[in-house]
Amino acid sequence: FDKIFLCPEGHGICPQSCFSTLPDPKECPQCGKAYGIEPGNGLMVQQIISAAQWPCKYGCGFTGAGAQMRAHFEGCPDRPVLCPDCEALVVPSQIIAHYREKSQSQPPHALMSVKKEPNSKTWCVNHTPWTIGDHQKYINIVANAHLADVDDFVHVRLWFSEDTRSAMVDAYHKSTARVCKFTCGTEPGRRVSFEVKTRPLGLRKGRQFKDEDSVHGMAFPVGFANTLGDGNDVACSWQLFD
Numbered sequence: 001f002d003k004i005f006l007c008p009e010g011h012g013i014c015p016q017s018c019f020s021t022l023p024d025p026k027e028c029p030q031c032g033k034a035y036g037i038e039p040g041n042g043l044m045v046q047q048i049i050s051a052a053q054w055p056c057k058y059g060c061g062f063t064g065a066g067a068q069m070r071a072h073f074e075g076c077p078d079r080p081v082l083c084p085d086c087e088a089l090v091v092p093s094q095i096i097a098h099y100r101e102k103s104q105s106q107p108p109h110a111l112m113s114v115k116k117e118p119n120s121k122t123w124c125v126n127h128t129p130w131t132i133g134d135h136q137k138y139i140n141i142v143a144n145a146h147l148a149d150v151d152d153f154v155h156v157r158l159w160f161s162e163d164t165r166s167a168m169v170d171a172y173h174k175s176t177a178r179v180c181k182f183t184c185g186t187e188p189g190r191r192v193s194f195e196v197k198t199r200p201l202g203l204r205k206g207r208q209f210k211d212e213d214s215v216h217g218m219a220f221p222v223g224f225a226n227t228l229g230d231g232n233d234v235a236c237s238w239q240l241f242d
Contacts, residue, residue: 012042058080112143174201179240180240
């Protein structure tokens with residue numbers, strides 16, 4: 001729903017699903033004319049598609065203008081996404097069932113069940129994702145939570161850079177955006193907290209730390225968090241809020 005390429009005769013083709021799959025040299029499937037180095041843009045066709053109403057191609061029941069589809073696909077409940085831990089294709093609405101099925105045989109799929117505190121916007125999360133020294137043993141540390149009261153899912157990942165000097169946290173949700181609050185250190189006066197808003201599972205990319213990922217997550221020096229640890233070696237813990 002972005003661009004439409006045109007051949008010299010004016011036949012339109014979408015760049016992502018169709019044009020990119022044509023063999024080189026690329027020729028129009030309808031008339032056989034070569035597209036050339038830079039195919040023309042069908043601006044009028046693009047405007048028509050952007051304004052027209054379309055049903056979601058994944059069959060979730062959503063109908064909207066073409067210009068709205070990209071944003072919809074990011075959180076579409078029926079669009080297959082990569083499982084954050086095994087990278088199998090899973091429909092978001094089935095992600096909890098997927099984790100329950102895999103949790104017995106694949107430890108990374110461990111799923112904790114959390115509930116909301118009475119009369120509060122805070123979800124009860126009793127989990128410490130990082131203890132001092134973990135950055136020297138692991139590439140990343142994950143936490144997967146089933147929000148039982150609303151049947152939602154949150155995936156939280158703490159990443160370490162290859163040189164172990166930097167860490168980053170990001171978080172993803174199945175249905176509804178929430179706020180993850182991360183706290184480094186436990187002693188009063190020596191705690192530092194920051195917040196990351198969860199994003200749709202469909203926006204999650206690879207499983208390696210990259211500098212550009214810090215645009216969406218929160219990056220910080222590993223040494224800084226280590227100095228805030230207490231006698232139990234707790235370097236970082238997290239909470240979840242509506």
